[in-house]
Amino acid sequence: MASSRSFKDDFDPNLLRNVRVPDLGKDHRPTHASTLLAWYARPKDGDLVVELGCGIGIVSAYLAMNHDIVVYSIEKNPLLADAAHETVRLNSLEGRMFVHNVSCEQVRMAFEAEKFDLVICNPPHHLTGVPSPSKLRSESRSSNLKEAETFIEATFYLLRNRGKFVFVLSCEHLMFWTKKFLERKLQPKWLVPVYGEPKRNAVLMIVKGVKNGGIGLKIEPPVVLKRA
Numbered sequence: 001m002a003s004s005r006s007f008k009d010d011f012d013p014n015l016l017r018n019v020r021v022p023d024l025g026k027d028h029r030p031t032h033a034s035t036l037l038a039w040y041a042r043p044k045d046g047d048l049v050v051e052l053g054c055g056i057g058i059v060s061a062y063l064a065m066n067h068d069i070v071v072y073s074i075e076k077n078p079l080l081a082d083a084a085h086e087t088v089r090l091n092s093l094e095g096r097m098f099v100h101n102v103s104c105e106q107v108r109m110a111f112e113a114e115k116f117d118l119v120i121c122n123p124p125h126h127l128t129g130v131p132s133p134s135k136l137r138s139e140s141r142s143s144n145l146k147e148a149e150t151f152i153e154a155t156f157y158l159l160r161n162r163g164k165f166v167f168v169l170s171c172e173h174l175m176f177w178t179k180k181f182l183e184r185k186l187q188p189k190w191l192v193p194v195y196g197e198p199k200r201n202a203v204l205m206i207v208k209g210v211k212n213g214g215i216g217l218k219i220e221p222p223v224v225l226k227r228a
Contacts, residue, residue, distance in 0.1 A: 057084030076103035104154035187213035
Protein backbone atom coordinates (compact mmCIF):
# COMPACT_ATOMS: atom_id res chain seq x y z
CA MET A 1 0.00 0.00 0.00
CA ALA A 2 1.40 3.38 -0.95
CA SER A 3 2.00 6.06 1.67
CA SER A 4 -1.00 8.33 2.18
CA ARG A 5 1.11 11.42 1.63
CA SER A 6 3.97 12.47 -0.63
CA PHE A 7 6.75 15.03 -0.69
CA LYS A 8 4.50 17.58 -2.35
CA ASP A 9 2.29 17.41 0.75
CA ASP A 10 5.00 18.71 3.13
CA PHE A 11 3.54 20.34 6.22
CA ASP A 12 2.88 24.09 5.92
CA PRO A 13 2.70 25.78 9.37
CA ASN A 14 0.81 28.68 7.77
CA LEU A 15 -1.87 26.47 6.26
CA LEU A 16 -4.71 28.16 8.16
CA ARG A 17 -3.70 31.75 7.48
CA ASN A 18 -6.52 32.40 4.98
CA VAL A 19 -9.30 31.24 7.31
CA ARG A 20 -11.04 34.16 9.00
CA VAL A 21 -11.89 33.52 12.65
CA PRO A 22 -13.06 35.66 15.59
CA ASP A 23 -10.34 36.73 18.04
CA LEU A 24 -10.89 35.31 21.52
CA GLY A 25 -7.54 36.56 22.79
CA LYS A 26 -4.55 34.60 24.07
CA ASP A 27 -6.70 32.04 25.93
CA HIS A 28 -7.83 30.34 22.73
CA ARG A 29 -5.71 30.43 19.60
CA PRO A 30 -5.08 27.81 16.92
CA THR A 31 -2.01 25.67 17.62
CA HIS A 32 0.32 23.53 15.54
CA ALA A 33 -1.99 20.62 16.39
CA SER A 34 -4.90 22.41 14.70
CA THR A 35 -2.80 23.01 11.60
CA LEU A 36 -1.58 19.40 11.56
CA LEU A 37 -5.16 18.14 11.70
CA ALA A 38 -6.25 20.37 8.82
CA TRP A 39 -3.21 19.34 6.78
CA TYR A 40 -3.49 15.59 7.27
CA ALA A 41 -7.28 15.04 7.26
CA ARG A 42 -7.55 15.05 3.43
CA PRO A 43 -11.19 14.07 2.94
CA LYS A 44 -12.39 12.77 -0.39
CA ASP A 45 -14.85 14.77 -2.47
CA GLY A 46 -18.38 14.08 -1.30
CA ASP A 47 -17.34 12.90 2.16
CA LEU A 48 -19.53 13.73 5.13
CA VAL A 49 -17.09 14.91 7.80
CA VAL A 50 -17.50 15.60 11.51
CA GLU A 51 -15.01 17.34 13.80
CA LEU A 52 -15.20 16.57 17.51
CA GLY A 53 -14.25 19.45 19.79
CA CYS A 54 -13.98 21.99 16.97
CA GLY A 55 -13.19 25.04 19.15
CA ILE A 56 -13.66 28.17 17.04
CA GLY A 57 -14.06 26.00 13.93
CA ILE A 58 -10.89 26.91 12.08
CA VAL A 59 -10.07 23.33 11.00
CA SER A 60 -13.63 22.60 9.88
CA ALA A 61 -13.69 25.87 7.96
CA TYR A 62 -10.40 25.15 6.21
CA LEU A 63 -11.63 21.74 5.08
CA ALA A 64 -14.98 23.10 3.90
CA MET A 65 -13.18 25.86 1.97
CA ASN A 66 -10.70 23.55 0.25
CA HIS A 67 -12.66 20.34 -0.40
CA ASP A 68 -16.01 19.44 -1.94
CA ILE A 69 -17.47 18.22 1.35
CA VAL A 70 -19.93 19.07 4.10
CA VAL A 71 -18.54 19.41 7.63
CA TYR A 72 -20.40 19.13 10.93
CA SER A 73 -18.56 20.75 13.83
CA ILE A 74 -19.24 19.67 17.41
CA GLU A 75 -18.28 21.88 20.34
CA LYS A 76 -19.58 21.61 23.91
CA ASN A 77 -18.42 25.05 25.12
CA PRO A 78 -21.14 27.64 24.30
CA LEU A 79 -18.65 30.50 23.87
CA LEU A 80 -16.52 28.50 21.43
CA ALA A 81 -19.59 27.19 19.60
CA ASP A 82 -20.80 30.78 19.11
CA ALA A 83 -17.34 31.67 17.79
CA ALA A 84 -17.50 28.73 15.38
CA HIS A 85 -20.85 30.02 14.10
CA GLU A 86 -19.09 33.35 13.49
CA THR A 87 -16.34 31.52 11.60
CA VAL A 88 -19.03 30.09 9.31
CA ARG A 89 -20.32 33.61 8.65
CA LEU A 90 -16.89 35.21 8.15
CA ASN A 91 -15.95 32.64 5.52
CA SER A 92 -19.38 32.40 3.83
CA LEU A 93 -19.67 28.67 4.57
CA GLU A 94 -23.42 28.51 5.15
CA GLY A 95 -24.68 25.19 3.80
CA ARG A 96 -21.19 23.63 3.92
CA MET A 97 -20.32 23.84 7.62
CA PHE A 98 -22.78 23.26 10.46
CA VAL A 99 -21.98 23.89 14.13
CA HIS A 100 -23.64 21.96 16.96
CA ASN A 101 -23.27 23.04 20.59
CA VAL A 102 -23.26 19.51 22.04
CA SER A 103 -20.76 17.34 23.90
CA CYS A 104 -19.41 14.02 22.67
CA GLU A 105 -21.75 12.33 25.13
CA GLN A 106 -24.74 13.99 23.41
CA VAL A 107 -24.01 13.03 19.79
CA ARG A 108 -26.51 10.16 19.96
CA MET A 109 -29.27 12.73 20.44
CA ALA A 110 -28.01 14.94 17.61
CA PHE A 111 -27.06 12.45 14.87
CA GLU A 112 -28.01 9.03 13.57
CA ALA A 113 -25.48 6.22 13.96
CA GLU A 114 -22.79 5.60 11.32
CA LYS A 115 -23.60 8.82 9.48
CA PHE A 116 -20.08 10.03 8.66
CA ASP A 117 -17.27 9.02 6.31
CA LEU A 118 -14.55 10.79 8.30
CA VAL A 119 -14.21 11.79 11.96
CA ILE A 120 -11.44 14.23 12.86
CA CYS A 121 -10.34 15.42 16.27
CA ASN A 122 -7.66 17.37 18.11
CA PRO A 123 -8.69 16.45 21.65
CA PRO A 124 -7.29 18.05 24.83
CA HIS A 125 -3.68 16.94 25.22
CA HIS A 126 -3.36 17.34 28.99
CA LEU A 127 -5.24 14.43 30.53
CA THR A 128 -3.53 14.56 33.91
CA GLY A 129 -1.92 17.26 36.00
CA VAL A 130 -2.83 20.82 36.97
CA PRO A 131 -5.24 22.64 34.63
CA SER A 132 -4.60 26.17 33.36
CA PRO A 133 -5.88 29.02 35.55
CA SER A 134 -7.76 30.27 32.47
CA LYS A 135 -11.16 28.51 32.40
CA LEU A 136 -11.45 28.72 28.60
CA ARG A 137 -7.89 27.54 28.02
CA SER A 138 -8.31 24.75 30.57
CA GLU A 139 -11.54 23.46 29.00
CA SER A 140 -10.11 23.40 25.48
CA ARG A 141 -6.67 21.95 26.29
CA SER A 142 -7.12 19.94 29.49
CA SER A 143 -9.34 16.98 30.28
CA ASN A 144 -9.23 13.66 32.10
CA LEU A 145 -9.08 10.01 31.07
CA LYS A 146 -12.82 9.43 31.55
CA GLU A 147 -13.80 12.40 29.39
CA ALA A 148 -11.22 11.40 26.78
CA GLU A 149 -13.10 8.12 26.36
CA THR A 150 -16.16 10.07 25.23
CA PHE A 151 -14.25 11.11 22.10
CA ILE A 152 -13.64 7.42 21.35
CA GLU A 153 -17.28 6.51 21.93
CA ALA A 154 -18.50 9.39 19.75
CA THR A 155 -16.12 8.34 16.97
CA PHE A 156 -17.34 4.75 17.08
CA TYR A 157 -20.98 5.85 17.05
CA LEU A 158 -20.70 8.44 14.27
CA LEU A 159 -18.36 6.64 11.89
CA ARG A 160 -19.72 4.31 9.22
CA ASN A 161 -18.26 0.84 8.76
CA ARG A 162 -14.80 1.15 7.15
CA GLY A 163 -14.92 4.91 7.64
CA LYS A 164 -11.72 6.72 8.63
CA PHE A 165 -10.71 8.78 11.65
CA VAL A 166 -7.82 11.20 12.18
CA PHE A 167 -6.68 12.31 15.64
CA VAL A 168 -3.76 14.53 16.67
CA LEU A 169 -2.58 13.28 20.05
CA SER A 170 0.00 13.93 22.73
CA CYS A 171 2.70 11.24 22.72
CA GLU A 172 2.48 11.10 26.51
CA HIS A 173 -0.94 9.44 26.37
CA LEU A 174 -0.61 7.64 23.03
CA MET A 175 -0.86 4.15 24.53
CA PHE A 176 -4.03 5.08 26.41
CA TRP A 177 -5.66 6.30 23.20
CA THR A 178 -4.44 3.26 21.23
CA LYS A 179 -5.86 0.86 23.79
CA LYS A 180 -9.24 2.60 23.73
CA PHE A 181 -9.29 2.77 19.92
CA LEU A 182 -8.75 -0.98 19.68
CA GLU A 183 -11.41 -1.73 22.29
CA ARG A 184 -13.96 -0.02 20.00
CA LYS A 185 -12.66 -1.67 16.79
CA LEU A 186 -11.11 1.59 15.61
CA GLN A 187 -7.93 0.22 14.04
CA PRO A 188 -4.95 2.62 13.77
CA LYS A 189 -3.41 2.19 10.30
CA TRP A 190 -1.06 5.17 9.85
CA LEU A 191 1.09 7.08 12.34
CA VAL A 192 2.98 10.33 11.75
CA PRO A 193 5.37 11.41 14.54
CA VAL A 194 5.69 15.16 14.99
CA TYR A 195 8.87 16.70 16.42
CA GLY A 196 9.26 20.20 17.78
CA GLU A 197 12.99 20.10 16.99
CA PRO A 198 15.05 17.53 15.04
CA LYS A 199 17.07 16.22 18.00
CA ARG A 200 14.31 16.11 20.60
CA ASN A 201 11.64 13.52 21.35
CA ALA A 202 8.40 13.57 19.37
CA VAL A 203 5.75 15.82 20.94
CA LEU A 204 2.66 14.84 18.95
CA MET A 205 1.41 11.88 16.94
CA ILE A 206 -1.05 11.98 14.07
CA VAL A 207 -3.12 8.79 14.10
CA LYS A 208 -5.25 7.76 11.14
CA GLY A 209 -7.33 4.63 11.29
CA VAL A 210 -10.29 2.67 9.99
CA LYS A 211 -13.39 1.46 11.80
CA ASN A 212 -13.39 -2.34 11.66
CA GLY A 213 -10.13 -2.24 9.76
CA GLY A 214 -7.68 -5.12 9.60
CA ILE A 215 -4.33 -5.35 11.35
CA GLY A 216 -1.50 -3.52 9.61
CA LEU A 217 0.30 -0.33 10.57
CA LYS A 218 2.48 2.10 8.61
CA ILE A 219 4.68 4.74 10.24
CA GLU A 220 5.06 7.62 7.82
CA PRO A 221 7.95 10.10 7.54
CA PRO A 222 8.01 12.54 10.47
CA VAL A 223 7.05 16.18 10.60
CA VAL A 224 9.58 18.57 12.15
CA LEU A 225 8.09 21.90 13.20
CA LYS A 226 11.45 23.63 13.64
CA ARG A 227 14.26 22.88 11.23
CA ALA A 228 17.89 22.81 12.38
